[in-house]
Amino acid sequence: MTKQIHLNAFAQHSVSPHAIGLWKHPDHEGDAHGSLSYWLKLSEILERGTFDTLFLADVLGIYDVYEGSSRAALEQAVQVPAHDPTVIVSALAQATKHLGFAVTVSATYASPYKLARLFSTLDHVTDGRIAWNVVTGYLESEARNLGLAGRIQHDERYDRADEFLDVVYKLWEQSWERDAIVKDVQKGRYIDSSKVHPIRHEGKYFDVPGIHLVDPSPQRTPVLFQAGASSRGRDFAAKHAEAIFTDTQNSKEAVPALRSFTADLRRRLQWNGRRPDALKVFPGFVPVVGSTEEEAWRHYEELKSYVNYDGSAALLSGHAGFDFSTLDPDEYVENLPSGAIQSTFESYTSTKPDAKWTVRDAILHHGIGAGSTPIVGTPEQIADRLETLVVDGGADGFNVGQTVTLRSIETFVDEVVPELRARSLFRETYEDGTLRERLFGKGQRELRDDHYGRRVTIEKGDVFA
Ligand SMILES: Cc1cc2nc3c(=O)[nH]c(=O)nc-3n(C[C@H](O)[C@H](O)[C@H](O)COP(=O)(O)O)c2cc1C
Numbered sequence: 001m002t003k004q005i006h007l008n009a010f011a012q013h014s015v016s017p018h019a020i021g022l023w024k025h026p027d028h029e030g031d032a033h034g035s036l037s038y039w040l041k042l043s044e045i046l047e048r049g050t051f052d053t054l055f056l057a058d059v060l061g062i063y064d065v066y067e068g069s070s071r072a073a074l075e076q077a078v079q080v081p082a083h084d085p086t087v088i089v090s091a092l093a094q095a096t097k098h099l100g101f102a103v104t105v106s107a108t109y110a111s112p113y114k115l116a117r118l119f120s121t122l123d124h125v126t127d128g129r130i131a132w133n134v135v136t137g138y139l140e141s142e143a144r145n146l147g148l149a150g151r152i153q154h155d156e157r158y159d160r161a162d163e164f165l166d167v168v169y170k171l172w173e174q175s176w177e178r179d180a181i182v183k184d185v186q187k188g189r190y191i192d193s194s195k196v197h198p199i200r201h202e203g204k205y206f207d208v209p210g211i212h213l214v215d216p217s218p219q220r221t222p223v224l225f226q227a228g229a230s231s232r233g234r235d236f237a238a239k240h241a242e243a244i245f246t247d248t249q250n251s252k253e254a255v256p257a258l259r260s261f262t263a264d265l266r267r268r269l270q271w272n273g274r275r276p277d278a279l280k281v282f283p284g285f286v287p288v289v290g291s292t293e294e295e296a297w298r299h300y301e302e303l304k305s306y307v308n309y310d311g312s313a314a315l316l317s318g319h320a321g322f323d324f325s326t327l328d329p330d331e332y333v334e335n336l337p338s339g340a341i342q343s344t345f346e347s348y349t350s351t352k353p354d355a356k357w358t359v360r361d362a363i364l365h366h367g368i369g370a371g372s373t374p375i376v377g378t379p380e381q382i383a384d385r386l387e388t389l390v391v392d393g394g395a396d397g398f399n400v401g402q403t404v405t406l407r408s409i410e411t412f413v414d415e416v417v418p419e420l421r422a423r424s425l426f427r428e429t430y431e432d433g434t435l436r437e438r439l440f441g442k443g444q445r446e447l448r449d450d451h452y453g454r455r456v457t458i459e460k461g462d463v464f465a
Pocket of ligand 1 (some may be wrong): 056058059104107134135136138154215226227228229230231232233234245246284296393399
């Protein structure tokens with residue numbers, strides 16, 4: 001049987017978060033992101049396209065690395081306004097039946113005790129359709145405004161997140177036994193207190209003595225998404241993630257590069273005692289669809305004409321952790337230090353002479369897709385490329401980026417999804433079940449038995465002990 005792929009729509013609670021300058025496009029609807037009707041319309045489109053999730057990215061800071069100022073980010077609405085992504089989920093869950101919601105919250109700036117409560121609540125109200133995209137943050141401005149002296153170093157962010165996950169696994173997986181709620185009217189007790197356990201976590205970064213505040217939700221632990229690409233990030237993914245987002249380039253080398261990325265992850269999974277299919281790999285891309293190839297390229301040129309150089313430079317500088325205004329636009333992007341997203345930076349520092357990026361090209365490329373590569377062509381050509389990335393690259397599905405919202409995702413749903421279905425690559429209809437069951441099969445509501453989170457234990461003691 002042909003491998004069944006998964007599709008996630010890449011979004012963020014902002015105006016035009018991954019296509020910089022497209023707020024000026026006459027058909028762009030992103031200004032309405034503050035209203036629920038915008039998100040309801042998007043969810044309806046995605047459910048029509050039998051998407052797995054609406055993926056909501058998030059940052060908690062302003063892009064002020066470029067020119068050491070937030071001017072360009074503000075003027076070009078670079079992921080600002082930045083509304084909270086968690087608030088809309090319950091309304092969207094009410095309006096949909098199957099669509100999952102993968103919501104980003106940074107482990108660096110959240111409290112594990114509160115985050116566990118938030119996601120358990122979301123898992124209850126969505127009937128098990130929630131995923132947490134675990135990020136560790138990359139903007140200095142996030143750190144400063146959230147009470148830290150500055151950004152925590154790259155690898156230490158992951159060390160801290162490792163312990164953060166230990167705490168939340170204890171809360172989600174161990175604190176409550178499934179049958180703790182007894183509602184025993186005769187004995188006069190709602191909860192059997194002997195089945196609710198304090199986690200007594202004491203660690204380097206967190207001390208959490210108490211019990212989880214929420215009873216077990218359909219999935220207990222939300223589906224865990226992540227996007228690490230550095231070596232430390234991949235280790236983290238291999239230990240914790242059930243789905244990983246990655247960027248791809250649109251070159252000939254992209255397929256072998258993706259294949260070696262997936263093979264490397266599978267090896268790391270094995271080191272963590274997990275089966276090779278325990279982690280889904282989702283490269284990101286931006287579809288640019290035309291009824292002919294020429295029309296698609298014309299459309300791409302039109303989109304590029306809206307990209308704002310300064311705004312896009314602000315986004316790239318924030319992602320790369322380096323001020324691109326200090327460089328000559330005609331010089332090559334090479335060997336610059338980065339403490340932010342290492343992979344973003346590395347994707348523009350090719351050592352091959354024919355694949356080198358000038359500063360100007362890298363900035364303008366980043367303006368459409370924010371690092372996810374555009375795939376330009378007819379629905380058949382786009383499906384061909386996706387199929388190659390699945391069959392030869394080892395992808396399990398995709399993170400579909402947007403340009404002119406909501407039109408671009410609607411075009412993908414109406415024109416490319418039928419092509420994927422015709423090739424038996426993608427579902428025609430949904431089956432009932434939780435998000436984890438959609439990804440890993442019927443019956444797989446909770447973390448799989450080979451997942452690290454199932455091995456984290458607590459000493460079970462009485463809540464009153
Ligand atoms: C598709 C994709 C989406 C991401 N979304 C977010 C996000 O919403 N918020 C965030 O802080 N970081 C986000 N990141 C950044 C990652 O969490 C991570 O920092 C990055 O991939 C770099 O990992 P590395 O430092 O291990 O290379 C995203 C990365 C990718 C590839």
